[in-house]
Amino acid sequence: MIGGHDDVRPLLAARPGELNGVQARWVADHLATCQACGAEAETYRRLFRGLAALAGVELEPPPGLLDRLLATTARRRHGTLVVVAAAGSAGALVAGVVVARAIQQRRRSAVLQLASTTRNPVAAVLRPAASLPAGAGEAIRDAARNGVRAARAGRWWRLRPA
Amino acid sequence: MEVDRQVVEAAQAGDREAMAELVRATHRGVYAQALRLVGNPEDAADVTQDVYLRVVRKLGGFRHEASFTTWLSRVTTNVAMSMLSRRSRRVAVEGMDLREDLPDLDADPAERSEALAVAARLDDLVQALPEGQRQVLVLRDIYGLSTEEVAGAMGLTPGAVKVRLFRARERLKGQLEAVEAGAVPLVPRRRRSGGRRRS
Numbered sequence: 001m002i003g004g005h006d007d008v009r010p011l012l013a014a015r016p017g018e019l020n021g022v023q024a025r026w027v028a029d030h031l032a033t034c035q036a037c038g039a040e041a042e043t044y045r046r047l048f049r050g051l052a053a054l055a056g057v058e059l060e061p062p063p064g065l066l067d068r069l070l071a072t073t074a075r076r077r078h079g080t081l082v083v084v085a086a087a088g089s090a091g092a093l094v095a096g097v098v099v100a101r102a103i104q105q106r107r108r109s110a111v112l113q114l115a116s117t118t119r120n121p122v123a124a125v126l127r128p129a130a131s132l133p134a135g136a137g138e139a140i141r142d143a144a145r146n147g148v149r150a151a152r153a154g155r156w157w158r159l160r161p162a
Numbered sequence: 163m164e165v166d167r168q169v170v171e172a173a174q175a176g177d178r179e180a181m182a183e184l185v186r187a188t189h190r191g192v193y194a195q196a197l198r199l200v201g202n203p204e205d206a207a208d209v210t211q212d213v214y215l216r217v218v219r220k221l222g223g224f225r226h227e228a229s230f231t232t233w234l235s236r237v238t239t240n241v242a243m244s245m246l247s248r249r250s251r252r253v254a255v256e257g258m259d260l261r262e263d264l265p266d267l268d269a270d271p272a273e274r275s276e277a278l279a280v281a282a283r284l285d286d287l288v289q290a291l292p293e294g295q296r297q298v299l300v301l302r303d304i305y306g307l308s309t310e311e312v313a314g315a316m317g318l319t320p321g322a323v324k325v326r327l328f329r330a331r332e333r334l335k336g337q338l339e340a341v342e343a344g345a346v347p348l349v350p351r352r353r354r355s356g357g358r359r360r361s
Contacts, residue, residue, distance in 0.1 A: 043338065046276070050279075051299070053274070054198075055235075055305055057194065060190060061203075061207060065207050072211065073181050073218050
């Protein structure tokens with residue numbers, strides 16, 4: 001018989017909105033007479049509600065992740081372009097660190113401020129150009145007026161002392 | 163967790179503290195969703211980081227047509243699925259209507275309480291599902307994507323999604339019955355950092 005036990009049982013694993021009208025009627029008619037399927041349908045109903053509730057159950061992330069997220073979003077949101085100046089010779093690091101801060105003003109213009117420049121930065125490489133905040137192009141041009149020469153190199157910006 | 167609209171608008175305007183508040187309020191939910199999708203804490207942390215990078219880039223374009231957390235959930239789904247299926251065809255799920263046909267848990271406090279109790283048993287059982295089944299179930303039954311949206315996000319046909327979903331639900335139902343009958347203990351938590359739940 002169509003709509004009998006064997007037809008209905010697989011349908012119990014469907015959420016109500018997933019069944020067409022005929023299937024929904026088969027299920028309703030069958031559950032009225034079959035206790036075993038009724039119990040199974042109730043378990044699925046509880047399962048679906050439990051799964052939906054899981055969306056609101058948060059999990060504690062690994063230590064340090066929140067700090068990384070806060071640092072990342074603060075830096076990117078406020079347009080701070082962190083520039084690590086790489087070394088002179090023999091792989092020695094720390095020629096200096098240049099922090100260039102592009103301060104967005106109404107999303108259309110930006111002013112680049114040199115927060116610090118230390119000893120003899122040979123070359124500094126900015127983040128990928130595609131990730132620069134809006135207005136950074138103007139900030140880069142302003143950099144030239146503040147003693148930094150900026151040139152785009154593929155996806156990256158390269159800064160040198162002018 | 164819902165976020166006050168004023169906080170979102172302040173973050174959109176560039177308020178540093180508002181952005182920090184957004185991150186603090188939402189990062190556990192984002193991490194949980196990422197972990198349920200990608201299955202291990204290291205990748206989930208990477209996904210979470212990428213989600214907030216994308217939030218920073220796209221927050222200005224958020225128009226409050228959906229809630230911020232719904233929008234954030236979409237972003238998380240996209241970033242996680244992008245990580246999982248870089249080589250396969252993937253359809254972004256921007257614009258989808260999340261949780262459109264999930265059970266309404268706010269209607270009855272007693273039912274909500276029962277659902278949360280079941281959820282506490284389910285998280286580990288979901289994590290123990292085979293990866294393909296887990297991802298389909300997480301997207302469809304926890305975060306409420308339609309079958310077609312799940313298919314698009316995973317590069318599957320809707321028919322394949324339904325098959326995986328049926329198997330995942332059937333397996334979970336059997337395990338839930340066994341756990342509640344005391345026949346088997348909860349599966350051990352797998353490589354999950356922290357593990358403290360907040361609901």
